[in-house]
Amino acid sequence: MSLTSQICKVFESIIRDGMVRHLESNMLIQDSQHGFRKRRSCLTNLLTFLDKVSGCLDSGENMDVVFLDFAKAFDKVPYKRLELKLKSHGITGKLLIWITDWLNNRRQRVCVNGSKSIWQAVLSGVPQGSVLGPILFLIYINDLDCGITNWILKFADDTKIFGTSCDIHQRRKLQDDLNALFHWSTEWQMLFNVDKCKVMHFGKHNAHYDYTLNNKPLVKVTEERDLGIVISGDLKVSQQCSQAYSKASKLLGVLNRSIVYKSKDIMLKLYKSLVRPHLEYCTAAWSPHYVKDKELLERIQRRFTRMIPELKGLSYSDRLNALKLWTLEERRIRADLIEVYKMLNGLSDVSFCSMFTLDLSKRTRGHSYKLIKSRFNTVLRQHFFSDRVIKFWNSLEDSTVSAPSLNCFKQRLGQQRHLLQMGLP
Secondary structure, rough: OOOOOHHHHHHHHHHHHHHHHHHHOOOOOOEOOOOOOOOOOOOHHHHHHHHHHHHHHHOOOOOEEEEOOOOOOOOOOOHHHHHHHHHHHHHHHHHHHHHHHHHHEEEEEEEEEEOOOOOOEEEEEOOOOOOOOOHHHHHHOOHOOOOOEEEEEOOOOOEEEEOOOHHHHHHHHHHHHHHHHHHHHOOOOEEOOHHEEEEEEEEOOOOOOEEEEEOEEOOOEEEEOOOOOOEEEEOHHHHHHHHHHHHHHHHHHHHHHOOOOOOOOHHHHHHHHHHHHHHOHHHHHHHOOOOHHHHHHHHHHHHHHHHOHHHOOHHHHHHHHHOOOOHHHHHHHHHHHHHHHHHHOOOOOOOHHHHOOOOOOOOOOOOOEEEEEOOOHHHHHOHHHHHHHHHHHHOOOOHHHHOOOHHHHHHHHHHOOHHHHHHHH
């Protein structure tokens, strides 16, 4: 971990902002990278990935996904090779000299219970905890997907490669891509931890092909945690709901045992900051549609509202009104609508046209950004973000979808809560 003074971090921020402007204006960073970039996040990565997977399954195709794991990626970046990458991205002159000097001659030591080890020279790796470190790492692995024929997505070092696998030709193409990735990792000294690289097969008639990396067979899994979300082989979200419930329930128990004076204001702030985020993390990518999963998550909020002494004896809806809270299902719909607004207005780098189709026919009712609901062959696709959000989006008023800013959209959305409730089953 890099511990530096505030003035050093401010100077790093100035250098980083200049580098980012250069990289983004010249479109030098690959579109596959979603980490440490504006208008991109874990959610944009997951939505892009799940849109491809669910779309292929809805078309009756099979898909294979390989989750790759680098071995201590941030600590393994070699300085000389990083310098070559910086030059290839147009970062030269005094700036390159400054970055080189900033990386070299670093030392580190370990402190445990007040006992300190001797200082050791740091010979590789971008400083973790620094401002400049993340962008240097993105530059280093930027050409990882050059020459890859299948889809690849990255969030910093978290990488997955996936493609259709309906015949042996497609499966061999994916294996060729894995071989190319391994060749890149050895050439640039950024090795994979093959034992932790896993493959997941999607599709009812998937052949479960045996993929290898460095001639070692990859472990086949039916469930994998990706960017904090549990991805299952059938794309059902019950396991993700269970894990979110478990984490939120434990934290709620801690609050109940730790807080003696459970006033409404104090408990509400603690719930919103510590408990509810576990129930709402990237919900646009995994919003449940089974009643049992919805009720499991809602159970947390019901339990929380009962913890406040002054609200005991009231019904759940009355408790929510007293706390000015929405149900969790309403908040998930709100999160979906916010994501659509961001895509429509360029606040998210997920392509709006790849997810939705605008209804260009002239209508006298409704707003001018209505969406066309596509046909689907599976229930899975029906409940994916790009389909389930359409009826709620189309029901909004024109003043809401035409809001001049995201904050204004959120405010007007709050005033139309009754429209969201009308769309609920």
